[in-house]
Amino acid sequence: SLIEQLTTEKYECMVCCEVVRIVAPVWSCQNCYHVFHLNCIKKWARSPASQAEDGNSGWRCPACQNASTQVPKTYTCFCGKVHNPEWNRNEIPHSCGELCGKKRQCLDCPHLCNILCHPGPCPSCPAFVTKTCECGRTSHSVRCGQSTKIHCSNVCGNTLSCGKHSCTQVCHAGKCSPCQLTVQQVCYCGSNFKEVLCGTKEEFSDGFGNFSCQSICGKKLNCGRHNCTQVCHPQPCQLCPRLPQVVYRCPCGQTPLSKLLELGCVERKICTDPIPSCGKTCGKPLSCGSYEFIHTCESLCHEGDCRPCSHTSNIYCRCGFKKKEVPCALLRNKAAITFMCDKRCNKKRSCGRHKCNEVCCVDTEHKCSLVCGRKLNCGLHRCEEPCHRGSCQTCWQTSFDELTCYCGESVIYPPVPCGTQPPECKKTCTRPHECDHPVYHSCHSEEKCPPCTYLTQKWCMGKHELRSNIPCHLTDISCGLRCNQMLKCGMHKCKRICHKGECLIDEECKQPCTIPRLYCDHPCMAPCHPSSPCPTISCCAKVDLQCECGRRKESMICSEASNTYQRIAAISIATKLTDLQLGDSVEISRLITKKEMKQARLQCDEGCLALQRNRRLAEALEIDDNSDPFNIRSSGPKYSDLLKEDARKDLKFVSDIEKEMRMLVEAVNKVSIQIFCMTYKKWFSLGGVWRY
Structure with missing residues (x-):
C-alpha cells in the first residue's frame, strides 16, 4: 500500500x-x-x-x-x-x-x-534453518523468520531447583517449575515439625534441626540439673548460668563474691549452692515506671524475681489519647493491661465516603465494612462489594434470553449482559400512533415515540383564526391577538392574548365599570360590580374648564369642577334676586342642567377684560392682526433678496437701524397710550357713547 x-x-x-x-x-x-x-x-x-x-x-x-x-x-x-x-x-x-x-x-x-x-x-x-525444541532433545527444520517456539512430546527430565528430583512436565518453554513435593522439617530443639516444599531454603542447621519454633528450648544444660531458658536456637546450649566458675558477683551484682568470701561467706562448689547475698538494696530496674522515672527493686539483695513494686504508673489507652494511674503491683505484664477511651475516630475510611467512628481507634488502614449499595451501570442492580473508591464494576448478571427490538427484526443472542440496550433497528416504527399521518422514524426501544412533525391546519386556542403549517404535535397555538371574549360579568371583554381554557376561572373581573354617573355622565371607573349598584364616590375624571371669553383654560377633577360651578351658579342666582324683588322672572334651568354642569366655567380675570377691550378697539378701528408688520402673531415681515444680501454684508449697520427704529416705536407707543387714556377718561366722565 x-x-x-x-x-x-x-x-x-x-x-x-x-x-x-x-x-x-x-x-x-x-x-x-x-x-x-x-x-x-x-x-x-x-x-x-x-x-x-x-x-x-x-x-x-x-x-x-x-x-x-x-x-x-x-x-x-x-x-x-x-x-x-x-x-x-x-x-x-x-x-x-x-x-x-x-x-x-x-x-x-x-x-x-x-x-x-x-x-x-x-x-x-x-530461509530454512534447524532449530531444537525447548527441552533440547529434538531438532526440526523451520523457516528462519518463524517466531513460534518448537515443542516435542517428550518429558523434560531436567533437574529441578531442589537438586534431588527431575522435571516431569512435557517439553516446555522457560525454566522448570519449582519442585512440588513436600518434606518434613524439624525445629532445632526437636519439639515441633512442619511440612514444606522440597527445595525450600533451609535455615542454618546444627545437624539436628532446620528452623526455630520460637519456643523455649528446654534442653538439659551441661550441669545436668537445669534446663535451657533460651528461645529455640541452632547453636549448642550455653553453660549453666549458676556454675561457680560463671557467677562472680552477688545476686544484685553490686558486690564481688571474692569480697564476700573474705567476710566469711561459704564458697560455692556446685550450681545448686545458694549465691551469697551482700545485704544491700537490690536496685534492679523493674518493668513498671516510665522513661523519665524508672522504678527499682526496694528489697535486699536476693535471688529469683523481684517483688512487685509499691509505686504507681501511668498507662495509656489503645489510641494514646488518655492515660490513667494504676498500682505497679497490677502491672505484671504492662502490655496486657490496656483500657479504651471514649474518643471516636473522625478519619475517613478507605472508601472516602464514611467516617470511622470507632471508639479508641488504633486502625491505620480504616477499611470500610459497609456495603457499597450504589447502582451499577445497568441501572437495575446495586453494588454488593464493600464500600470503595472510584467507579463500581460492571454488573455481573447475565440474561440467557434473546434481546430483540420492538418489532422483532433485530436480535441480540444470549448471553446478554445486564443493562444492554435493545439493538438498533432500521425498520419503520410499528407502534400505534395517535394521528393517522405517515410515520418516518425508525423502530426504537423508548416507550414514547418522537412527536409527529407533519404540517397541518389548526385553530388557535381562542378560535380567532385557522393557522397553517402547524406541526401535528403542537396543540396549544396562540395567534397573538387579544382574546376579546365576553366575561362572566357581561360588561367587559377579556384583554389577555389568545390563551388556553376559560378567561377567568377562579378570579373576578377587575376591569373599571363603564356605567355613566348620574350627574356628570362620566364612567363609574370602580372595579367591576355586576350585581351591585355603583358606589357613591366622587368622580376622579379630568375635565377641561375655560372662562366665558375662552382665554383661560385649566384641567380639573370632575368633582371639584362641579363644586366650583355650583358656587358660581349660586352667585348668579343671588344677583338675580334683585330682579325677583322688582317682579321680573328669572330662568334658572340654564344653571342646573347636566349640560351646563359639564360646561362649568372659570371666572374671567383682568387679563380677559383687557383682551375684550383690545378686541373691541380693534373692531372699532378696523385693525386686522395680519396687517401689522410688528405683530408677533403675524407671519412676519417680508424682505427682498437684495435687502437680505446687503444685511449680510454689513450686519452692524442693520443692527443700528433696527435699534433706532425700536426706540422710535417705543416712544410713539408711549405717547399713544397717554392720549388714549386721556380720551377714554374724558368719555367715561361724560357718560357718552363711543363715536368713530
Missing part, C-alpha cells in the same frame, strides 16, 4: 499535509516507516513542540512519537546506501534499485534482507 501511494503520488506528508512528489527529497522513520518531506522533518525536529518531555532524549517523530537524537540532513534511499537517489520509472520512488541488505527485525535471524530497496519493514526471512 505504501509503495502504491508513493508511485501514484497519493501519499501525504503529516507535517505539511501536502502530497509527497516522486522527485521530492524525503525521510523515512525507521520505527513506524512513515515518509516525510526532508525539509518538513528538519523544521519539525528544530521546533520546540517536537522535543521529548525530558528534554534530553532528542526530538519526537510526528507519527509514532519515537525519540531520535540526530536531525536528518541528507536525502538517502530507503536502505540508506545511496545519497540523493535518481528516480527510475521502472523502480520504486526514492529507492536505489539495489538489494536492501538491512538486518531483519528478528533477533535470531542472521540473514540480511534479500529484496530490492523498499519502504516499510523487511519481510520475514524465507
Whole structure:
C-alpha cells in the first residue's frame, strides 16, 4: 500500500499535509516507516513542540512519537546506501534499485534482507534453518523468520531447583517449575515439625534441626540439673548460668563474691549452692515506671524475681489519647493491661465516603465494612462489594434470553449482559400512533415515540383564526391577538392574548365599570360590580374648564369642577334676586342642567377684560392682526433678496437701524397710550357713547 501511494503520488506528508512528489527529497522513520518531506522533518525536529518531555532524549517523530537524537540532513534511499537517489520509472520512488541488505527485525535471524530497496519493514526471512525444541532433545527444520517456539512430546527430565528430583512436565518453554513435593522439617530443639516444599531454603542447621519454633528450648544444660531458658536456637546450649566458675558477683551484682568470701561467706562448689547475698538494696530496674522515672527493686539483695513494686504508673489507652494511674503491683505484664477511651475516630475510611467512628481507634488502614449499595451501570442492580473508591464494576448478571427490538427484526443472542440496550433497528416504527399521518422514524426501544412533525391546519386556542403549517404535535397555538371574549360579568371583554381554557376561572373581573354617573355622565371607573349598584364616590375624571371669553383654560377633577360651578351658579342666582324683588322672572334651568354642569366655567380675570377691550378697539378701528408688520402673531415681515444680501454684508449697520427704529416705536407707543387714556377718561366722565 505504501509503495502504491508513493508511485501514484497519493501519499501525504503529516507535517505539511501536502502530497509527497516522486522527485521530492524525503525521510523515512525507521520505527513506524512513515515518509516525510526532508525539509518538513528538519523544521519539525528544530521546533520546540517536537522535543521529548525530558528534554534530553532528542526530538519526537510526528507519527509514532519515537525519540531520535540526530536531525536528518541528507536525502538517502530507503536502505540508506545511496545519497540523493535518481528516480527510475521502472523502480520504486526514492529507492536505489539495489538489494536492501538491512538486518531483519528478528533477533535470531542472521540473514540480511534479500529484496530490492523498499519502504516499510523487511519481510520475514524465507530461509530454512534447524532449530531444537525447548527441552533440547529434538531438532526440526523451520523457516528462519518463524517466531513460534518448537515443542516435542517428550518429558523434560531436567533437574529441578531442589537438586534431588527431575522435571516431569512435557517439553516446555522457560525454566522448570519449582519442585512440588513436600518434606518434613524439624525445629532445632526437636519439639515441633512442619511440612514444606522440597527445595525450600533451609535455615542454618546444627545437624539436628532446620528452623526455630520460637519456643523455649528446654534442653538439659551441661550441669545436668537445669534446663535451657533460651528461645529455640541452632547453636549448642550455653553453660549453666549458676556454675561457680560463671557467677562472680552477688545476686544484685553490686558486690564481688571474692569480697564476700573474705567476710566469711561459704564458697560455692556446685550450681545448686545458694549465691551469697551482700545485704544491700537490690536496685534492679523493674518493668513498671516510665522513661523519665524508672522504678527499682526496694528489697535486699536476693535471688529469683523481684517483688512487685509499691509505686504507681501511668498507662495509656489503645489510641494514646488518655492515660490513667494504676498500682505497679497490677502491672505484671504492662502490655496486657490496656483500657479504651471514649474518643471516636473522625478519619475517613478507605472508601472516602464514611467516617470511622470507632471508639479508641488504633486502625491505620480504616477499611470500610459497609456495603457499597450504589447502582451499577445497568441501572437495575446495586453494588454488593464493600464500600470503595472510584467507579463500581460492571454488573455481573447475565440474561440467557434473546434481546430483540420492538418489532422483532433485530436480535441480540444470549448471553446478554445486564443493562444492554435493545439493538438498533432500521425498520419503520410499528407502534400505534395517535394521528393517522405517515410515520418516518425508525423502530426504537423508548416507550414514547418522537412527536409527529407533519404540517397541518389548526385553530388557535381562542378560535380567532385557522393557522397553517402547524406541526401535528403542537396543540396549544396562540395567534397573538387579544382574546376579546365576553366575561362572566357581561360588561367587559377579556384583554389577555389568545390563551388556553376559560378567561377567568377562579378570579373576578377587575376591569373599571363603564356605567355613566348620574350627574356628570362620566364612567363609574370602580372595579367591576355586576350585581351591585355603583358606589357613591366622587368622580376622579379630568375635565377641561375655560372662562366665558375662552382665554383661560385649566384641567380639573370632575368633582371639584362641579363644586366650583355650583358656587358660581349660586352667585348668579343671588344677583338675580334683585330682579325677583322688582317682579321680573328669572330662568334658572340654564344653571342646573347636566349640560351646563359639564360646561362649568372659570371666572374671567383682568387679563380677559383687557383682551375684550383690545378686541373691541380693534373692531372699532378696523385693525386686522395680519396687517401689522410688528405683530408677533403675524407671519412676519417680508424682505427682498437684495435687502437680505446687503444685511449680510454689513450686519452692524442693520443692527443700528433696527435699534433706532425700536426706540422710535417705543416712544410713539408711549405717547399713544397717554392720549388714549386721556380720551377714554374724558368719555367715561361724560357718560357718552363711543363715536368713530
